[in-house]
Structure formats: structure tokens, C-alpha cells
Amino acid sequence: MTNDPTRPLLAVRDLGVSFTRKGAPDVRAVDGVSFDVSPGQTVGLVGESGSGKSVTSLAVMGLLPRRNVRVDGRVIFDDDDLLTLPRERMRDIRGRDMAMVFQDPMTSLNPVVPIGVQVTEVIERHQQLSGDAADKAAAELLDRVGIPDPTRRLREYPHQLSGGMRQRALIAMALACRPRLLIADEPTTALDVTIQAQILELLKELVHDSGAALIMITHDLGVVAGLCDTVHVMYSGRVVEGAQRRELFARPRHPYTGGLLASVPRLDAARGTPLHPIPGSPTDVLAWPSGCAFAPRCHHRVDACTDGPPPLENIGGRSLRCVNPLPTTEEVPA
Amino acid sequence: MTAQPSAAGADPVPTGRDQREIDPDDVLLSVRGLQVHFPIRRGILVERQVGAVKAVDGVDLAVPRGSTVGLVGESGCGKTTFGRAVLRLVEPTGGTVTFDGTDLRELDAEQMRRQRRQMQMVFQDPMASLDPRQSVESVLTEPLRAHDIGGDHRARVRELLDVVGLPASAASRYPHEFSGGQRQRVGIARAIALEPQLIVADEPVSALDVSIQAQVVNLLEQLQDRLGLTYLVIAHDLAVVRHIADVVAVMYLGGLVEQAPSDELYATPLHPYTRALMSAVPIPDPDVEESRERILLTGDLPSPAAPPSGCRFHTRCPFRQETRCDDERPALREIRPGHTVACHWAEDIEAGRIAPRESAVVEPDVSTA
Amino acid sequence: MSLSQVEAATESDQVEQPVGNLRQAAWRRLRRDPVAITGFVLIAMFIVVAVLAPLIAPYDPRDTPGAGTITPTNIPGPSAEHWFGLDEQGRDELSRVIYGARQSLLVGVVAMLLGMAGGMVLGVLAGAFGRWVDSVVMRIVDIMLSIPGLLMAIAIAAVLGRSLTSVMIAIAAVNVPIFARLLRGQMMSQRESDYVLAARSLGVRRRSIVLSHVLPNSMSPVIVQATLTLATAIIEAAALSFLGLGGADPAVPEWGRMLASTQRYLASAPHLALFPGLAIMVAALGFTLIGERLREALDPKYRR
Known part of the structure; x- marks a missing residue:
């Protein structure tokens, strides 16, 4: 891949999101999240529910509600700090330069408006096309994302399309303005595996053809393994480990990353291969201020883990938030 | 092979199992030509049947005693309907279901109700499958009461909680107070409360967080070894099914397309x-x-x-x-x-x-x- | 949609879970809700006034202390002696409004209870047995619903003769199909739920499933409806007695009848319409506020 690593397209620095509620202490859903996305690069954000991965993406897109939410840190896109931009500018950027695809294609589409109207609306707004030209562009777009018979499909309503087709339509809408950054939040989680494979292949192809960067948000390590250049693993609102994909999968240093890899059953593992679950559950924890939030579930825990919040350190191109990482010699063979 | 992290303080290290003796001819559950057709009715005053959704259309499946058979397929293939039809939670429209020599479709309602003691179910969504206003104790004693089983119910509840790895204090709590994984443990405890022979598990881990799934998979395996259970595991996740099942059947649009021992199917x-x-x-x-x-x-x-x-x-x-x-x-x-x-x-x-x-x-x- | 994701994210970050069951949690929420508290206060006032009417009322509602001073064109309004003024027969309006609360509360509560009981019987029959029982019951309910409520109440009250009992039965009858349909719908959807399937798969007897799972989980909207019905029952009772279908003894104060008898004096003595009207409004408002907030508190969708 031909990236220019010297100047990232998107630089997230020390991003934090707090949800404030009257009469209750603030909930720090995201804290100290930093990562770069170079032009054309595909970056994975991996985490379980409550890890803050979706909130991070919404913060980057400026889609968090203003009420009861506090966002801090910096999100630099093209020399602009998106967090300080006025709403109007942000809305311009979001449609034109950045777009998002959500998990549930049904709720992301308006159920009472034909697909065609929804797609052409995006085109009209961002490409200054209208009427027949916009219709034609919409049909081309659907065709490009692999929807057969696009002119007929444009007249149909969302419920007449299958889940996979709806997700394709959403991807088409996201790509309508040729964004330079696409954020996909669990785009295949609601879909069957065979359909997931189609959508992932489509995303890979589209990103490759258009040169757009992609942030892939998922809970599935398998999805990022085949797709992403860099992967950041999140736990309880923080990035705990981030590295080049091959590095991360071959030599996980954070016990959480290692634990996840050892706990998922693999299709290619011989039957009888034991699974090593991570004990406890991810919702027990919100305790970063007093130490590593993963410590209660960690088999590699030492006393220092609960002395205070571990910093995010950068070791040889890998970011790691752990005071007692797994040794480098411990390899996960393929 | 995955690396084994040095397991200090983690769960007891599970070792490769598969030393179970399974006689493929000792069939506990035998399904022949099972059909479940849901009628499509139309009409304003008088409804007429205009067609049928053939959710399950002629499926044969044998589940040997003590084994795990996995049924894989994507949404809409009829696997969930199949699992329910086997337990007669949905009435089959054709075929036979023989459980331990008994033709289930011949039983009347009360006989079937009593038969349920031998065959239980684990559900996909542990929150939805538990009554929100029932305490765990009530959840676990309900099957005992339904089948008029006497004895010390409180002791039995403690024992069941212990078997599935929950503290005894869980008994007085309500479903919403637990995490997803713990709730699924409650669901499993309920399923084994009657010491059934067969458990049909419909997507037992797919609603759970990734790091929790392995806990529940391991628990199901431990229980099988300990209690000699027979499993029919229904799931869309081929990797989970391959891990847990001895034999895997693949379903597509109401019918089986392939069936083979787990490793053979993969190879x-x-x-x-x-x-x-x-x-x-x-x-x-x-x-x-x-x-x-x-x-x-x-x-x-x-x-x-x-x-x-x-x-x-x-x-x-x-x-x-x-x-x-x-x-x-x-x-x-x-x-x-x-x-x-x-x-x-x-x-x-x-x-x-x-x-x-x-x-x-x-x-x-x-x-x- | 992005909002719901944010909520989902905060939800899962929430460590403190409310202890106890749904009803207790709903109660806790209501206690902190200013609107619900307003409703509680209004209803408490209404009940206290109704129960303690003989102690609170300054005059006997049948006495006519102002009999001598009253003429059709001169009905004194509020004064230090008679806070709400006098009515057209020279009786103390305040005392009559206070005693009227008794009738309203009695009619409201009894009519609501009767209506709920009748509706629940039909609803449980339809919801528990389904099939043809459901069809028959629901057709009856449809027919009842197709008759305008007030018309049916008038018809029933007319057939049964003028008495408070017939007012109660009439209002109850109007509410029976509403409760029946609500409960039946709830039970139908609960019957499809996973935990009912789970109970069936355990071999729990059908009666036990209905009574210990389906019915209790279907009751929340019924309770809400009962609260709102109290409000409408009070208004309907007033309407019936306004139309001359109230209790047999005209001396017993009823808000609706008080309104009716003031029609002729509206120009000269507007206070006679104002005070009973306000009383009806405040009582109905109290129950409505509670009902609406209860609906939100019991519905997981509204949780925050």
C-alpha cells in the first residue's frame, strides 16, 4: 500500500468523552484515545460492548449529542481540529470528506422513503447534481456496490431489500460524496457470514479503488485480521494495545489482546483444542483511576497493576498500556 | 493451535477432551423426515390457506447418546424451528421424532409435558428467556415444582448455582442484576435442574461478548463430561460448532445439505x-x-x-x-x-x-x- | 440512531444496577419525579377532602344559610363567610364542592374497579385460551367498542333507572372493553416471549404459565390504564349527572349536577360553574399526571 506515513489524514490525540448526569458522577466512556489514520490506510478499532469503540467513532464524526456529553482532546483532520469547528463547517466535512456506515442498515434508512430518493438526496447535496443526472449517478452508485438491477431497486423501500442489500445501499450513500475517510461501525455484525464476506470484500475493493481511508470498528478479531493495516484494541474506554496487524496477531503484548486471541474458537483449530476464557466479564470495570481496569480479570497481573492508571507507552511502533506485558518471546503460532 | 497464556489464577486449565466413549448406534434422538410448514392464510372474512412457509422440509438427524451434534446454518434456514420442533415447542407437520424409543408426536399434552423432564433447552438471549420478575431461586425451583419433585429445593438451588459457577448469593437476585454471561449460566442451571438427558442449545453464546463466549462453551463441555449430557447445538457460528460438536450438520433453506464428523467436515x-x-x-x-x-x-x-x-x-x-x-x-x-x-x-x-x-x-x- | 448507540454505550458502562424488581425501580423513579409528585399531592388532597368532608365542610351541604338573600339575579359570589359563595338555593358552595368529592371518588373508584375486573376476565379468557375463545370474546369487545361510550352509559343508566349504582355500572361497562383489549394484547405478546417458551420447555403446566408468568408481566399497562380510567370515570360521572342521570336524591351534591343546575345562572353567578368545574379538572388531572408518569416509569423504553 502506498501511504504517506509522515502526514496522517486523521490524528486523534488524547480523546476523551464523558457522559454527565445530574446527581450522578460522570461516566468516562472514552479516555486518552490516540491514533493516526494515514490516507488510504485501514485502521481497526477492536473491542467488546462498553469498550468505547463506538463512542470514539461518534466523537470523531461529531455525532455525539451536545447535551450531557463532554468531549475533550483533539481530532485533527486536514489541519482542522474537528472538536473546535463550528457546527456548519463540521456538517460540511461530514458528508464531503468523512462518512459513516452503521451496524443496523434498517434503522439507518428511512423506512417510508424509497431507496432512490435517499441516495439521490445525498448526491444532490454534495455533488450539485439534480434531476436525471442525480438519478443516473444513484443507479451507477448502486451498481458499483453490487446491487443488481439498480434502477428497479431505486424505486423500492428499505424493507423490500435484504439485510445485505440494505448495507450495500448504505455504503453507496456513504460513498456518494467520495469521502477520504470512511468509518464503518460494526457494518457486518447484523449479517450472516456469507453476506459478511461479500460486504467485507466490497469494502476492501472500494477502499482500494477510491484511495479512501477506513476505520473499521468491530468486536471480531477475525474481521480485522483480513482487512486492517493497523489495529487498536480497546478495553473499558481506553486503547490498551495498538500495532501493525501482523505484529499484533503474532505477538500480542497486552494480556487482554492475548486473552481474546486464546479464547475465540478458531475454525482452523483441531477439535479438542482447549479454549482459554478470560474470567469475569467486561462490565465489572470502570476503575481506571485506581489502576488497570483489566487487572481483575488478568492472569498476568502483578501488584503494580493496581498502583495507578498505566500510561500508554510507545515501544517500537506499538502502543501499549500495561505495566507487565506478555513477554515478546511468547509467540502465537499460526 | 493457540498459545496458552501462563494461567495463574485463571480458570482451571481445560485440557483437550474427546476421551468420551460414544457409540454411534446408541441413538438418543432420532429425527426422520421432519417437516414444519407454517400456513400462509389470506382472506377477509373466511381465511383460506394460500401457501406455506416450509421452514423445515424433510430433515433426518440422529443424535447418539452422550455426543454433541451441531446444526449450522444462516438466518432463515430453519435451524431454530427445527430445534423447537424436536422438543414439540412448535408442532411438526410431518415426520417422526423418536426420543429414547418414544415417538414424541404420539404423546398427548400431559404425557409430553412429563416427557420434557428428559429434554431441555438453552436459549440465545439469556435476558429474554428469563422472566424479569422472577428471582434466580424461583427460576431454578420452577422446573422442580412443575414436575412435583420433592426434597430440599434450597439445597438443590445452591448445588445448581455451584455447578454453573455462580455464588450461592445469586439465588435471591433478579435477572437484570447479572451480566450477560452470568445470565446465561442461570439459563444453563435451569436447563440441568431436572437432570435431563438431552439439551437443545439454540445459539447459546452468540448474544455474549467475545471474552465471555469461551467461558460458556467450556461450561457446556464440563457439564457434558460431568452429567453425561447429550447436546444438539444450533448455531450460525461455524467455529463455535466445530469446536464443540462431534458431528456437524449444515442446513440450508429448510433442509440438510451435508453432515459429517467435525474434523472431517472442516478438512x-x-x-x-x-x-x-x-x-x-x-x-x-x-x-x-x-x-x-x-x-x-x-x-x-x-x-x-x-x-x-x-x-x-x-x-x-x-x-x-x-x-x-x-x-x-x-x-x-x-x-x-x-x-x-x-x-x-x-x-x-x-x-x-x-x-x-x-x-x-x-x-x-x-x-x- | 446515533443517539441510541450513545445510550447503549452508556448503558453498558453503567455498573450500578438498580436492585430489586421492576416495580420497585419504577416506584423509586416516581418518587423523584416532580410531575408525579404534583399528581400525588393533588390526589392526596382529593382523597383527604372526600374522606374528611364532614370535618372540613363549614356548613351542611343541605342547609340553606342564604335562603333569604337569594334571588335568581342576585346570587352572592365568594365572601369571607362563604369562600365559594352561595348556590342558587342559598346553600354554601364550598361545602357542596367538598361533599361532591365523596360522590366523585366513590363513583370513580367503584366504576374503575368494576370495569377493570370485567375487562380482566374477558382479557384473560381471550389471552390465555386464544383460538376460538379469543375470536368470540374479541368480537364482543369490538361491538362494545363500536358504541360511543357516553351513549352506552346513557343507555345503561336509563335502563337501570336513576341511581348512583347505575352510574357506576354504566361507566364500568364503558371501560370493560378497553381493559379487555389492552390485557389481551399484552398477554398475546407475552405469550410469544422467550421466557414463556422456556417455561413450556421446562414442562410447566399451562395454567401456571398463564398465572405466574404471562399475567403478572402483562399487568403494567393495565395498572396505568386503571389510573387514567379514574380520571375519565370522574369526568364521565360528572357528564352523566350533568345530563340528569345521576343519583336519585337531588340534595346530595354531585359535581356534574351542580354544573347542570347552574346553566341558567351562568351570566349572573359564574362562580357556580367555576368551582365544580375546577374540582373535576383538578381531580382528573391528578390521576392523569400519575398515570402518564407511571406509564413511563414502568416502560423500559423510557428508562434513563
Whole structure:
């Protein structure tokens, strides 16, 4: 891949999101999240529910509600700090330069408006096309994302399309303005595996053809393994480990990353291969201020883990938030 | 093989199991030609049946005592309906279900109710399958009360909680006070409360967080070893099923397309659908992901109300041939010992005499360094 | 949609889960809700006034302390002696409004209870047995619903003769189909739920499933409806007695009848319409506020 690593397209620095509620202490859903996305690069954000991965993406897109939410840190896109931009500018950027695809294609589409109207609306707004030209562009777009018979499909309503087709339509809408950054939040989680494979292949192809960067948000390590250049693993609102994909999968240093890899059953593992679950559950924890939030579930825990919040350190191109990482010699063979 | 992290303070290290003795001829559950058709009715005043959704359409399956049979398929293939029909939670419209020598469809309502003691179910969504206003104690004693089982119910509740790895204090709590994984443990405790022989587990882990799934999979395995349970595990996740099941059956649009021992199925999938399904499952390993060939299916699942003629998979099959596929429904036939497949061309495909359409194959990604 | 994701994210970050069951949690929420508290206060006032009427009322509602001073064109309004003024027969309006609360509360509560009981019987029959029982019961309910409520109440009250009992029965009859349909719908959807399937798969007897799972989980909207019905029952009772279908003894104060008898004096003595009207409004408002907030508190969708 031909990236220019010297100047990232998107630089997230020390991003934090707090949800404030009257009469209750603030909930720090995201804290100290930093990562770069170079032009054309595909970056994975991996985490379980409550890890803050979706909130991070919404913060980057400026889609968090203003009420009861506090966002801090910096999100630099093209020399602009998106967090300080006025709403109007942000809305311009979001449609034109950045777009998002959500998990549930049904709720992301308006159920009472034909697909065609929804797609052409995006085109009209961002490409200054209208009427027949916009219709034609919409049909081309659907065709490009692999929807057969696009002119007929444009007249149909969302419920007449299958889940996979709806997700394709959403991807088409996201790509309508040729964004330079696409954020996909669990785009295949609601879909069957065979359909997931189609959508992932489509995303890979589209990103490759258009040169757009992609942030892939998922809970599935398998999805990022085949797709992403860099992967950041999140736990309880923080990035705990981030590295080049091959590095991360071959030599996980954070016990959480290692634990996840050892706990998922693999299709290619011989039957009888034991699974090593991570004990406890991810919702027990919100305790970063007093130490590593993963410590209660960690088999590699030492006393220092609960002395205070571990910093995010950068070791040889890998970011790691752990005071007692797994040794480098411990390899996960393929 | 995955690396084993030095397990200090973690769960007891599970070791490879599979030392169980299973006699394939000692069949606990035998299903023959099972059909579940849901009528489609139309009409304003007088409803007429205008068709049927053939959710399950002629499925044979044998589950040997003490074994785990996995049933895999994507949404809409009828696997959930199959699991419920086996337990007569949905009334089958045809075929037989024989459990331990008893033809379940011959039983009247009260006989069936008593029969349920022997066959239990674990559900996908542990929150939805627990009554929100029932305490765990009440959840676990309800089956005992329903079958008039005496004895010390409190002691039994403590024992059940202990077996599934929950503290005794959980008994007085309500479902919403637990995490997803703990709730599923409660659901499993309820399923084993009556010491059943068979447990039908419908997507037992798919609603759980990734790091929790392995806990529940391991628990199910431990319980099988300890209590001699027989499992029918229904899931969409091929990796989970391959891990847990001795024999895997693959379902597509109401019918089985292939059935084989777990390792055999993985090593040599014979049905084109199984191949596509297998190649679509992502594997958390960049090297594997980059080196494998992917077969992409086109189109969507046809409607089970109007299934395609001939082989039901022919509309999406990358190996489809001009003859037979469109008009002749293939029967399951045994191609190797214990390995059956419903495809006219299975031998030719395996031998490489028939190649998939080129557009359906995604070659390994060679561009990455 | 992005909002719901944010909520989902905060939800899962929430460590403190409310202890106890749904009803207790709903109660806790209501206690902190200013609107619900307003409703509680209004209802408490209404009940206290109704129960303690003989102690609170400054005059006997049948006495006519102002009999001598009253003429059709001169009905004194509020004064230090008679806070709400006098009515057209020279009786103390305040005392009559206070005693009227008794009738309203009695009619409201009894009519609501009767209506709920009748509706629940039909609803449980339809919801528990389904099939043809459901069809028959629901057709009856449809027919009842197709008759305008007030018309049916008038018809029933007319058939049964003028008495408070017939007012109660009439209002109850109007509410029976509403409760029946609500409960039946709830039970039908609960019957489809996973935990009912789970109970069936355990071999729990059908009666036990209905009584210990389906019915209790279907009751929340019924309770809400009961609260709102109290409000409408009070208004309907007033309407019936306004139309001359109230209790037999005209001396017993009823808000609706008080309104009716003031029609002729509206120009000269507007206070006679104002005070009973306000009383009806405040009582109905109290129950409505509670009902609406209860609906939100019991519905997981509204949780925050």
C-alpha cells in the first residue's frame, strides 16, 4: 500500500468523552484515545460492548449529542481540529470528506422513503447534481456496490431489500460524496457470514479503488485480521494495545489482546483444542483511576497493576498500556 | 493451535477432551423426515390457506447418546424451528421424532409435558428467556415444582448455582442484576435442574461478548463430561460448532445439505454451500486470512415460501451445472463413512473436475507485503 | 440512531444496577419525579377532602344559610363567610364542592374497579385460551367498542333507572372493553416471549404459565390504564349527572349536577360553574399526571 506515513489524514490525540448526569458522577466512556489514520490506510478499532469503540467513532464524526456529553482532546483532520469547528463547517466535512456506515442498515434508512430518493438526496447535496443526472449517478452508485438491477431497486423501500442489500445501499450513500475517510461501525455484525464476506470484500475493493481511508470498528478479531493495516484494541474506554496487524496477531503484548486471541474458537483449530476464557466479564470495570481496569480479570497481573492508571507507552511502533506485558518471546503460532 | 497464556489464577486449565466413549448406534434422538410448514392464510372474512412457509422440509438427524451434534446454518434456514420442533415447542407437520424409543408426536399434552423432564433447552438471549420478575431461586425451583419433585429445593438451588459457577448469593437476585454471561449460566442451571438427558442449545453464546463466549462453551463441555449430557447445538457460528460438536450438520433453506464428523467436515467440505460458508468465516490470523481462497455467494437466501425447484442452493451455487441442479432435488447420500452430502456433483467437485465460476472466487490477497 | 448507540454505550458502562424488581425501580423513579409528585399531592388532597368532608365542610351541604338573600339575579359570589359563595338555593358552595368529592371518588373508584375486573376476565379468557375463545370474546369487545361510550352509559343508566349504582355500572361497562383489549394484547405478546417458551420447555403446566408468568408481566399497562380510567370515570360521572342521570336524591351534591343546575345562572353567578368545574379538572388531572408518569416509569423504553 502506498501511504504517506509522515502526514496522517486523521490524528486523534488524547480523546476523551464523558457522559454527565445530574446527581450522578460522570461516566468516562472514552479516555486518552490516540491514533493516526494515514490516507488510504485501514485502521481497526477492536473491542467488546462498553469498550468505547463506538463512542470514539461518534466523537470523531461529531455525532455525539451536545447535551450531557463532554468531549475533550483533539481530532485533527486536514489541519482542522474537528472538536473546535463550528457546527456548519463540521456538517460540511461530514458528508464531503468523512462518512459513516452503521451496524443496523434498517434503522439507518428511512423506512417510508424509497431507496432512490435517499441516495439521490445525498448526491444532490454534495455533488450539485439534480434531476436525471442525480438519478443516473444513484443507479451507477448502486451498481458499483453490487446491487443488481439498480434502477428497479431505486424505486423500492428499505424493507423490500435484504439485510445485505440494505448495507450495500448504505455504503453507496456513504460513498456518494467520495469521502477520504470512511468509518464503518460494526457494518457486518447484523449479517450472516456469507453476506459478511461479500460486504467485507466490497469494502476492501472500494477502499482500494477510491484511495479512501477506513476505520473499521468491530468486536471480531477475525474481521480485522483480513482487512486492517493497523489495529487498536480497546478495553473499558481506553486503547490498551495498538500495532501493525501482523505484529499484533503474532505477538500480542497486552494480556487482554492475548486473552481474546486464546479464547475465540478458531475454525482452523483441531477439535479438542482447549479454549482459554478470560474470567469475569467486561462490565465489572470502570476503575481506571485506581489502576488497570483489566487487572481483575488478568492472569498476568502483578501488584503494580493496581498502583495507578498505566500510561500508554510507545515501544517500537506499538502502543501499549500495561505495566507487565506478555513477554515478546511468547509467540502465537499460526 | 493457540498459545496458552501462563494461567495463574485463571480458570482451571481445560485440557483437550474427546476421551468420551460414544457409540454411534446408541441413538438418543432420532429425527426422520421432519417437516414444519407454517400456513400462509389470506382472506377477509373466511381465511383460506394460500401457501406455506416450509421452514423445515424433510430433515433426518440422529443424535447418539452422550455426543454433541451441531446444526449450522444462516438466518432463515430453519435451524431454530427445527430445534423447537424436536422438543414439540412448535408442532411438526410431518415426520417422526423418536426420543429414547418414544415417538414424541404420539404423546398427548400431559404425557409430553412429563416427557420434557428428559429434554431441555438453552436459549440465545439469556435476558429474554428469563422472566424479569422472577428471582434466580424461583427460576431454578420452577422446573422442580412443575414436575412435583420433592426434597430440599434450597439445597438443590445452591448445588445448581455451584455447578454453573455462580455464588450461592445469586439465588435471591433478579435477572437484570447479572451480566450477560452470568445470565446465561442461570439459563444453563435451569436447563440441568431436572437432570435431563438431552439439551437443545439454540445459539447459546452468540448474544455474549467475545471474552465471555469461551467461558460458556467450556461450561457446556464440563457439564457434558460431568452429567453425561447429550447436546444438539444450533448455531450460525461455524467455529463455535466445530469446536464443540462431534458431528456437524449444515442446513440450508429448510433442509440438510451435508453432515459429517467435525474434523472431517472442516478438512473436506463437499457441498458447495459448506465450502462457501467455511471460506466466509473470518479467522483471527492475518497469515491464514491472506493465504486462503474465498468463495463468495451471489444473491440472497430465497424465500422459504417459494423455495427454488431442484437443488435449493442452485440459485446461488458457484458450481451449478446445466443438468440436474435446476430440476432434481438431491438426496443426502453417504460419500464416505459418516459423511453425507446432498449434491449431485459432490464427487466431481471434490476431484476438481468441476470448477466454480471464476467471479465467485476471490484469490488470496498477494498485494500485501 | 446515533443517539441510541450513545445510550447503549452508556448503558453498558453503567455498573450500578438498580436492585430489586421492576416495580420497585419504577416506584423509586416516581418518587423523584416532580410531575408525579404534583399528581400525588393533588390526589392526596382529593382523597383527604372526600374522606374528611364532614370535618372540613363549614356548613351542611343541605342547609340553606342564604335562603333569604337569594334571588335568581342576585346570587352572592365568594365572601369571607362563604369562600365559594352561595348556590342558587342559598346553600354554601364550598361545602357542596367538598361533599361532591365523596360522590366523585366513590363513583370513580367503584366504576374503575368494576370495569377493570370485567375487562380482566374477558382479557384473560381471550389471552390465555386464544383460538376460538379469543375470536368470540374479541368480537364482543369490538361491538362494545363500536358504541360511543357516553351513549352506552346513557343507555345503561336509563335502563337501570336513576341511581348512583347505575352510574357506576354504566361507566364500568364503558371501560370493560378497553381493559379487555389492552390485557389481551399484552398477554398475546407475552405469550410469544422467550421466557414463556422456556417455561413450556421446562414442562410447566399451562395454567401456571398463564398465572405466574404471562399475567403478572402483562399487568403494567393495565395498572396505568386503571389510573387514567379514574380520571375519565370522574369526568364521565360528572357528564352523566350533568345530563340528569345521576343519583336519585337531588340534595346530595354531585359535581356534574351542580354544573347542570347552574346553566341558567351562568351570566349572573359564574362562580357556580367555576368551582365544580375546577374540582373535576383538578381531580382528573391528578390521576392523569400519575398515570402518564407511571406509564413511563414502568416502560423500559423510557428508562434513563
